[in-house]
Amino acid sequence: MEATRSSVLLAVIFAVLIGAAGFGILSGRFAVAFVAIITLGAAMVPLLLPGLVRVHVPAGFSAAVALFLAGTLFLGEVGDFYNRFWWWDVLMHAGSAVGLGLVGVIVMLILVEAERLTAAAVTVSVFAFCFAVSMGVIWEIFEFTVDQIFGTNMQKSGLVDTMWDLIIDCLGGAVGAASGFAYLKNQQAGGLAGIIREFVGRNRRLFRK
Numbered sequence: 001m002e003a004t005r006s007s008v009l010l011a012v013i014f015a016v017l018i019g020a021a022g023f024g025i026l027s028g029r030f031a032v033a034f035v036a037i038i039t040l041g042a043a044m045v046p047l048l049l050p051g052l053v054r055v056h057v058p059a060g061f062s063a064a065v066a067l068f069l070a071g072t073l074f075l076g077e078v079g080d081f082y083n084r085f086w087w088w089d090v091l092m093h094a095g096s097a098v099g100l101g102l103v104g105v106i107v108m109l110i111l112v113e114a115e116r117l118t119a120a121a122v123t124v125s126v127f128a129f130c131f132a133v134s135m136g137v138i139w140e141i142f143e144f145t146v147d148q149i150f151g152t153n154m155q156k157s158g159l160v161d162t163m164w165d166l167i168i169d170c171l172g173g174a175v176g177a178a179s180g181f182a183y184l185k186n187q188q189a190g191g192l193a194g195i196i197r198e199f200v201g202r203n204r205r206l207f208r209k
Helices: 002-027 030-043 045-053 059-078 088-113 121-150 159-185 192-202
Strands: none
Touching: 002 030, 002 059, 030 045, 030 059, 045 059, 059 088, 059 192, 088 121, 088 159, 088 192, 121 159, 159 192
């Protein structure tokens, strides 16, 4: 049932992006069309992974990625949500940090459960947290670089915006890491830990335990 809901959400997001791309082309708003097409292409990457590297991504995670990309690239930039709603940037950073925390957990699980190294649940969680925060730092460096080279304003209020983004990255990364800890302590745990359990179940060849 959950996979069905995620698939429906994914289909709706794709339909909206395709419609926006078509509208942009027909109305001459090519910037809208370009962003919609880029967002659609990026959102399709998790769906293409099984055929490319034989890694099966849960439908819920694919839907979350598509929703995040639509929110940050399409609504955030084209819809100007970042300026219209003060909390939009907070929501996007928190969501991405939680997702990166889960990715960090999965990377460590592949290494640990394939017996390439040994690590306690706390160690896995700490790595996941550091991974999420590191990705957040790299993104802030990217924003700073683009602003300096092209004269854009991705950092908005500069240092204040950057610091709040990093704080939110830390909080979101902690949530993702905590979900990994919950999974390792109780593999029947639901919520975000359920996404990890589903990934493990769909990719048994990556795990020996």
